[in-house]
Amino acid sequence: MKEFTICYTLDTEIKKEKIIKGLDVNKEEIVQEVLERMERSPFFIVPNQKGGSIIDSSLVRYVRVIKEKVLVQI
Numbered sequence: 001m002k003e004f005t006i007c008y009t010l011d012t013e014i015k016k017e018k019i020i021k022g023l024d025v026n027k028e029e030i031v032q033e034v035l036e037r038m039e040r041s042p043f044f045i046v047p048n049q050k051g052g053s054i055i056d057s058s059l060v061r062y063v064r065v066i067k068e069k070v071l072v073q074i
Contacts, residue, residue, distance in 0.1 A: 004030050005067035008046065010059045017046040020071065027065040034063050 001020055004027070008015045021030065037044055038057040045052045 001071040003069045003071050004065050006034060007064050007066045008055060008060050009062035015046050015053055015055060027068060030065050031063055
């Protein structure tokens, strides 16, 4: 398993999200998945330590995977 940290740059703030995927997933696939999620819905929820933040897709200016960490390798 891999843990990816995704950074969303909005007009006025920066939000981060951590997601866990399989070992065969790379950063480009994660970015593509996020972009598709943003295209499907005008709002989406980013889970964080306080529960979650609702983000307006139109306010997102930049999406980047800033960290990739291998959790379990068999």
